[in-house]
Amino acid sequence: MKCVICKQGEVAPGTATVTLRRGECILIFKDVPAEVCDSCAEYFLSEAVTEKLLQRAEAAKSAVPLAVVSASTSATDFGIAAVITS
C-alpha cells in the first residue's frame, strides 16, 4: 500500500513509538504495532490499537508521576515506555 502522507513510500507492518498527551501527562508507548511507511516513517494505527492506547493512557495518567514500563513486543500487547508529567 502506498503511503497517503508522502505518496512515495510503501506502508508495511512494523512497530512505532507513539506519544500521547493527556492533560499534563505525556505518555510514550514503544513497540506499538503499526503500519509504517518506509520512506517518511509516518505510522498508521488500527482502530483496535488506538483504542487500547487510549485506555492505557487513561489508566496511566492517574498513576505515579513518572513510570517506566518495559514493553511487550507481541502484536496484541504493548507497554508504556515512559510517563512524564510536568
Ligand SMILES: [Zn+2]
Ligand atoms: Zn510516507
